[in-house]
Amino acid sequence: MTFRGWPTVANGLRQLSHAPDVAGSAWKLDGGQRRSLRAVASRLPSNGVIVADEVGMGKTRIAVATVRTVVQAGGRAVVLVPPGLGFQWRDELAAGGVRCSPLLRSLQQYLDAWAATRTRPWECESVVLLSHAFTNWRLGAQAEPWRWSLLPALFARWRKVRRNRLPPNSLDNPLLQDPLIRAAAEHIALRAAETGGYLAEFLDGLLEETLWPGVLEAKQYGRQGKFRHALEGAVGLGLGLFDLIVVDEAHKSRGDASGLARLLEKVAVASPDARRLALTATPVELDARQWVDVLRRIGAETQETARAIDQYVDACRNVQELPVSEERRLTFAQAAAGFKASLDPYLLRRDKRESEQVRRFHALTGEPLHAYRRESAIEVRPDDLNLRWRRAVCAAEALSLTAAGGLDPRAQRLRLTLGSGHGVNELLDRCHLDAEEDKLQLELDGAIDATQRDVAGNAEGVAPAAADEKRAQRVDWWLGVMRDSVTGGDGQDALMEHPGLQAAVRAIEAVHCAGEKVLVFGRYTRPMRALVSLLNARQMLLALKEERPWAQAVIPAEDEPAVLAASRQLGLFRDDGLNGIGQRLAVQYEAVEDQRRKLREGLVGLLERGLASEPWEGPLSRLFEAFRQCPGDVPVVARALAEMLDPKEESPEVWAAEFRRIVEATLERSEGDENGDGALDDGEAERLWNRVAERLNEEYGRREGGFARLMYGKTPPSTRRLLQLGFNRNNSFPRVLVAQSVVGREGLNLHRACRTVVLLHPEWNPGVVEQQIGRVDRLDSHWERLLIDAERQAAESRGEVPRIEILPVIFKGTYDEHNWAVLRRRWDDLRAQLHGVVIPPSSHGDDPEISALARIVNENAPDFSPRD
Structure with missing residues (x-):
């Protein structure tokens, strides 16, 4: 067509x-x-x-x-x-x-x-x-030929088309015998000959270069290899x-x-x-x-636009410094008009000021539009810490002076990270970074140490010089003080006692007790995993105390430090020890298992009754038949469904619909259709169901509690989808989702049952923080539904109006607090660029004159929202 x-x-x-x-x-x-x-x-x-x-x-x-x-x-x-x-x-x-x-x-x-x-x-x-x-x-000298041989195969085939001869020794060359490569090259060359245009031009360009025989060398396709870009272009031809x-x-x-x-x-x-x-x-x-x-x-084209951008930025800064200056206000209005004219042919932007729900919040409260979000720091005060943690914080602050000017990158890294909860167990081992588990986060951050030094106020672009011997000795001494302080001599797991993590735990549990879910963002897996273990351990002990069922029978070895820490912190079952707690856990689990056994025994029949009113068709029907032939998979399916639904309340139709959603969450679209005919035969359905069951076992076959869960760089895509499915339900686990910033801050919809975001490791970049908050601040969110309820209740009583809650973990009086202040200033700059808030309310307080001038300036800010 x-x-x-x-x-x-x-x-x-x-x-x-x-x-x-x-x-x-x-x-x-x-x-x-x-x-x-x-x-x-x-x-x-x-x-x-x-x-x-x-x-x-x-x-x-x-x-x-x-x-x-x-x-x-x-x-x-x-x-x-x-x-x-x-x-x-x-x-x-x-x-x-x-x-x-x-x-x-x-x-x-x-x-x-x-x-x-x-x-x-x-x-x-x-x-x-x-x-x-x-x-x-990942190509290079050792790469297998099929990974790079499309380019030489395509070159050879096109030379035959254009010049009616193949390159020397290409017909039987073992590097060019892969059947998929040959088929792809044949197809692309044939289509280029038929259609001409760009496809033929690209291939003709290859013939003009002297590619043969160098094009047969694997090393030429590495990241900086001579033919890397040509290979990418050849692959692009196959897409059309x-x-x-x-x-x-x-x-x-x-x-x-x-x-x-x-x-x-x-x-x-x-x-x-x-x-x-x-x-x-x-x-x-x-x-x-x-x-x-x-x-x-x-x-x-960006040349003229770049000038308009620079003029607008300068005008913003000038009017922010002196809004009472009429000349600066006029210059700003002119620069804003030029900025608008330059970007308007390309740019559309709507923001939350246009949101019906945000406007309803304003009408209900009389507060500014942006006040629907509320930032409340989870403060850790040094005065409240015990002696060893106070000593550790003081050592970290001393390092900020001792290592001033970027003279020791170890100290820079440690002082910037201690207060955020990463860098506790092994302070000299890259602050708890795990090179493998945190790989995606580190790749995204790029030169994160350089960025941190820049924000800290060091000379931009200047590499840290070698410290002189005396300064290096002082750095080592303070590092030793910090290490000795946080590890202690009592054998306790220091990470479980970190005051930042404990403060986060208290804040998270307070939200949970109010019946809400919590989304937590962090950067590095070890402190995030410690937080998850600690939250689960505390909820387990509270469930035992209150004689509530808890779907766990044993304490995994890796969770023992968290259970001991939770026991100390809550003052529960301290005399029982791990063995005693384990025995209590096993006894209570009998009741849970009895309920699960009943569900397993009737699950297939329950699903069949649900399907009777709305039969499935196509691949899902085939998968259900494959499931019926695998009774050994019933327990994991039952557990998955039980975590989403209440067995006593939901109808068979709801169970069948939930089974469908869980299965779909484990699959990529069209997965299992091995012959490409758009359907699943019996063999394909059986093999695909085995993959579904394997993925469900990865998620629901675990032994630990599911109150809090971790999503990080190595979490499989199917598990991420299942976590998202569960987190978006009001009454299901997980109640707390701890997400690594690199995998959780963009694209995921986590807003159906949550309006609270805890920033365990606050970022330097306001754009990143906006993306994190945006996981819960979305259309049709939990907050929007609560707001509708608040409007209904407003006529009867003036209760608390719900908001999006943002809770950063901040060590008061430390570099951590400075970091958050820098982020706030950058946030203001971001709002000037994207939200029309050139002069924020925080800059003029209660001064009516400055407030009126700020309103005039902000009204002149460029607006790229589409209008009819």
């Missing part, structure tokens, strides 16, 4: 923006999204578009509507997606009536399209989901040309050499009239010039 062009797409978007919602459909467009579609329609015929709506306002739905309209106009689209968000994009596209391929993650998955059992090469897919990490190929390129989280991986930049340059090949649609909630994080990076992602 031939693409009918952007005017056709624009007309389709306008029609969709006015179309009524389908009754009963979960895919609906609100007023702001409809305005955005009309704004996209007016811009796409001329250039690409950035949709920079604030977190949680439905950018993905705008993109899905655009993709759908492009496909209806005969075009093709590719969506570049962060690795962990493929399933959410698949669900959103499916809800919007768009069929797409599974997320393309690897080169092997790419080549499988040319397997003998497949019938759809990539160019037949109207919509392709492509992972940001797709080109993170795209008319629309959607870039999700377009602020990620800034820079021309990043993986995302290479995808856009080489792999996601644009047709001659293609457009790009970039999605990002935080186009600017630390520097206003970051607007240029995102503009480049849509192919926009």
